[in-house]
Structure formats: structure tokens, C-alpha cells
Amino acid sequence: MSLDRRNFIKTLGVAGVTLAVGKSTVASVTKGTNIEFYGMLYDSTRCVGCQTCENVCAEVHGLPAPEGTPKVGVVRKTDEKHRTVVNSYKTSKGDLFVKKQCMHCNEPACAAACLTQAMHKTKEGPVIWRGNKCMGCRYCMVSCPFDMPKFEYHSPNPKIEKCTMCYERIKEGGKPACAENCPAEAITFGKRRDLIKEARKRICEKPDQYSDQIYGERETGGTGFIYQAPVPYNELGFNTHLQNSSYPALSKGFLYSVPSIFVLVPPILLGIHEATKDNHIKEGEENE
Amino acid sequence: MSNKVLTPFNLISVPIMLLGLILIVIRFWKGIGAITNLTQDVPWGLWIGFDVVTGVAFAGGAYVLTFMVYILNMHKYHSIVRITVLNGFLAYVFYAGALLLDLGRPWNVINPIIGNNFGTSSVLFLVAWHFLLYMLAQLIEFSPAVAEWLGAKRARKILSGMTIGAVIFGITLSMLHQSGLGALYMMAKDKIHPLWYNEFIPILFFVSSIFAGLSMVIFEGSISHKVFYNQTSENTLKANDDIVHGLSKVCAGAMFAYFFLQFLVFIHGQHWDLLNTPYGYWYLLEMLGFVLLPMLLFFYSYRRRNLLLIKVASIMTIIGVILNRLNVTVIGFKTDMDVRYVPSWMEIVVTLAVIFTEIWIFRWVVRRMPVLRESPSWVKEQ
Structure with a gap:
């Protein structure tokens, strides 16, 4: 499990980077008008x-x-x-x-x-x-x-x-x-x-x-x-x-969704994984 | 089978691979224009539209199956995870490889990775990074099989401990770059036929990658179980029918969601007038003939447990996804041009050569590593 956790933390790290990246996207798109x-x-x-x-x-x-x-x-x-x-x-x-x-x-x-x-x-x-x-x-x-x-x-x-x-x-x-x-x-x-x-x-x-x-x-x-x-x-x-x-604004919606997905999806997946672990054991019992 | 050299597959694939190699040499020597029909107006053709955009959609089976097996813990599908992940991994390696052929200045391909510069406002920047990271995630997911092949017990233990992390990371990446491939075309607003351009392309690409990937799993499974019959473990063969039925349910559901979304997008697009045009008929053929019809077939056949119909439905779905991706990227691109882009025979040969090379590597791995057959007995002791 310790390895799992480490991977999970790594995932969060990447999500953090993406968040930062997301912000600079906004800057580079709106900058320049003044x-x-x-x-x-x-x-x-x-x-x-x-x-x-x-x-x-x-x-x-x-x-x-x-x-x-x-x-x-x-x-x-x-x-x-x-x-x-x-x-x-x-x-x-x-x-x-x-x-x-x-x-x-x-x-x-x-x-x-x-x-x-x-x-x-x-x-x-x-x-x-x-x-x-x-x-x-x-x-x-x-x-x-x-x-x-x-x-x-x-x-x-x-x-x-x-x-x-x-x-x-x-x-x-x-x-x-x-x-x-x-x-x-x-x-x-x-x-x-x-x-x-x-x-x-x-x-x-x-x-x-x-x-x-x-x-x-x-x-x-x-x-x-x-x-x-x-x-x-x-x-x-x-x-x-x-x-x-x-025109760059056309792909802004998609780019803005990236940090949200990166932050929200991994913990939800990990949660579902933990919640459904019993299935595995039950099925194993049936097979035996 | 494994001892014969002059099989029909070898006889067809080897000459095409050799010809492809020659064409690739010409391409790097004389430039991309020497073997492709690309123009200043149509800069992306078959190699991007089919090899990359369509190929990656079909590789989507890996993230869907790892989701079912590792996240939802549906143990039933465990026996086909490895072959699907291997397929997905090789697909990414080769389609990203095909991308290199299409790059005019491929020696600069590491620039977005090393920061010369980080073009963070680009959807392609996201896609490039995701390809790289997802290939790594898939390699980790598959690596226990390599360790089992090499008899590296300790390495296997460490690597299989990393699986769930790689799976979670891989699913998240897939959601983003499957939709990202559609988002690439958002700025080409005035260039794509209005029946195919809409702001929902990213979501449509993501949803369709679910059933594109699973249809490919069904289709490939039916072939590889025949070709690698002696490699396949008894458990896998026994479980196969049940697995295919299960997958057809997921396909039917995902296709229903996709069709419904396409329908809503069409209504909101208010393009009724365009339906009664040649492109309108083409659009209807895609939506009704290769989405709605195979969806109904999936629904019908899993209720009747008809394996043959499921296979037919999966092949139709595959055609439908090819149609959709090509309609967005090539066929519906710049429809007002006097001279339309049609791929040259050389582009097609190179594409086939890439696919055949992938199949060769796939075969090489399946014959050596425990992909279809059972893992060695020492694995259970771990």
C-alpha cells in the first residue's frame, strides 16, 4: 500500500503543476490587449x-x-x-x-x-x-x-x-x-x-x-x-x-477543464477502488 | 503456426513494410511533400487523421478495461487486461512514432519536454505530454509480464505494486488526451464542415473512445484467440464468451450516451438545411448506419447472447469511429476547396507499414511473455 500512496502523491504533484500551467495559459491569452x-x-x-x-x-x-x-x-x-x-x-x-x-x-x-x-x-x-x-x-x-x-x-x-x-x-x-x-x-x-x-x-x-x-x-x-x-x-x-x-479562446474551455480533471478524478478513482475491494475477495471465495 | 514462415500474413506484411521503409527514407531525404499529397491549405492528412487521431481512439480499450478491473474490481475481465494494455501501449508507441514521420523538424520534438519552450496555451502541448506520460503508465501496467518472462521475482513484486497508481494516473491522462485530440481542432472553426464542428468535439471524442476501444478489444480478441490458440490459457478461453457479452453491454450504453449527445449537438447546431446535401447524407450514414445501428445490434445481441452479432456490431462500430475521426480531420476539412486532399498511395503504404510493424512486435511479445497464457507458478506465491 505504501507504494500506492507514493504514486498517488506523485499524481497530485502533477496535478499541481497542471494547475499552475492552467493559470499561465490565462495570462498568455489575455495579456497583450493593453x-x-x-x-x-x-x-x-x-x-x-x-x-x-x-x-x-x-x-x-x-x-x-x-x-x-x-x-x-x-x-x-x-x-x-x-x-x-x-x-x-x-x-x-x-x-x-x-x-x-x-x-x-x-x-x-x-x-x-x-x-x-x-x-x-x-x-x-x-x-x-x-x-x-x-x-x-x-x-x-x-x-x-x-x-x-x-x-x-x-x-x-x-x-x-x-x-x-x-x-x-x-x-x-x-x-x-x-x-x-x-x-x-x-x-x-x-x-x-x-x-x-x-x-x-x-x-x-x-x-x-x-x-x-x-x-x-x-x-x-x-x-x-x-x-x-x-x-x-x-x-x-x-x-x-x-x-x-x-481564436485562442475557442480552446480555452478545454484547457481550463484540465486542472479540474487532474485534481478531481484521481482521488475519486482511488476512492472507488478502495470501496470496491470487497468484490474481489467475494468473487475469490465463490471460486474456491 | 509459430514455426511456419510463409504464412499469408508474413507474405503480405513483409513487402509492405520494406516498401514503407523505402518511402520513409525518401520522406526524410526529399521532404514530406515528396510522398504525401499535403498542401498549404490541408497541412494534416491521413497520418494525423487516421494514424494518430483514429489509432489513439482504438487504443482507448486499455484505460476502459483497467478502470473496470482495477478501479471497479470487476475480476471477470482480468484475463484480458494484459493483452489490451499491451495493445494500447504498442498503439501509442507506433502512432506517436508515426507522428514523428509527419513532423517537418523531428529533431526538435523534445523541445516541449525540455522547455524550449513550454507552449502551455497549446492543446497539442497537453497531448504531447500526455502521450509520453501515458506510454510510461502503460509500460508500468504491463511491466509485471516482462518481469515474469525474465523470471525477475523481486522486480515483479515492486512493479505490480505500482500498478494501481499507474492505472489511476493513466485513466486521468486518457480522459484528457482522448478529448484533447478533439480539442486540437477547436481553433479550426471555419475550416471544418458545420455538421462535424461544434464545441462538444472534445466530449464526443472522449465518449466515443470508450466504445471504440472496447469494440477493438472484441474484434482483436476474436482474432488473437484463433491465431494464438495454443498460447491462450484455458481459463481465458472459458471466460471469453462471458467477457464479450459484458463488453457489449458497456459498448451499448456508451454508444447510447454518444448518440444522444450527437443528437442534442445537432439540434442545437440548427443545421437542418445541411441534411439535404451530399455531406448531409454522409453525416446521416455515419450517425444512423454506423452509430445507431451497431448500438441497436449490441443491445439486441447481448440480450440474445448472440456472439456473432456482437462481432458484427463491433466491426460496424470500428468503421463508424474511423468515419467519424476522418470526417472531422480530413473529409470534412476545407470542403470548399477546389482541389480536395486525397492521400497518396505512398501515405497509405506507410500507414499500413506502421500497422504491420506494430502487429509484428505484438506477435513477438505474445509468443514470449505471459500475455494470453497463465503467469508462471511462482507468481501466486508472492
């Missing part, structure tokens, strides 16, 4: 579809030059060699360009999904990938509502590729390459809060030119990359059915 994140504002009314952003992005990150040009009816996608693409859409207000890349969510599903924190929401705002931690499970890809992390399927040492908002440049006080080089000033870099103010100002000043909605202000609990456009966003290939609350 921190001033950097972000980018993209104005589709200004974009001329010149692909400068695509070109400088490839250059800065040592990736192959972009393939193809924005054409109506053709939806190009970011992939493991291209972190950003510009597409053209036929809309109710004429042909419009839209740039696509990682949205740098305030509460990123990819980072909550990552079991090694290789996907990481930095305190500056960019969501980055850290190769020394990543095991290549691709759970970030399953979880991302925008399907932005891309995987090198044809490499024995594969990386996850996606826009990092040029985190290295931001740390040195610089701007993301696309924002710095955009000739049409369609991409503005700054504190997310200021960008939303700026976007609202533009809507107020030219209400006919802009849709009331700022895509990314609320989607998935808010994104770092936010959009302005003259038309409803479903005309521009955006998923307008995404929930406005955080």
Missing part, C-alpha cells in the same frame, strides 16, 4: 498594383522574385517562397488591388497553437517564427483562420514561411520594407492605435470613398495589419465570416 502594438494600415484606394512591395519583400528576405502580376479573376496566394502578394478584384466600384500577407493578429491562433512557442507574438506586435524551437507539426497552419503560415513541403529541413512585419528592421527602429518602399503610400506603418485613428479620419473626411468598416479592427479579436477599402470586403476576397472574438 500593450501598444505596431501595425500596418493598407489603403486599397491608393494601391496601384505595382508589386513594389512584393519585390522588396523578396529582396529583403532572400526569397525568389514574385511570379505573375495582379489580374482580375486570378487569385494568387502567398506560399513558402512568397510572403506577400497583390491581387486584383472586379468590384462594384471598379477594379481594385488588395495586398495579402500575415495579419499579425492581436491574439494569434498560430501562437496559441504552437506547443513550443516557435510562433510568437512579440511585444512590439509582429508575429514571428523561431526555427530553433519549431518541430514542424503544422498545427499553426491548421489553426490560422487566414491560412498564412506556409510550410516547405519539399525540404528535408523545412521552415515555416510567412510575413514577419520585418521584425528585425522594426527592432532597429526601421520600418517594414513594403511600407517604406510603397510608391503610392498605400501602406502606413505605425502604432496600431494611431493607424485606426488615421483610418477613421480618412473615412470621416471622404465618406463616399471608403467603406465604414476597417477590416482587421475587430476580426479575430483585432489584427495588426488593417485594411481600408471603398467596397464591402467580401468583394475583395476577404473572409467576412470570421468571428470578432479571439
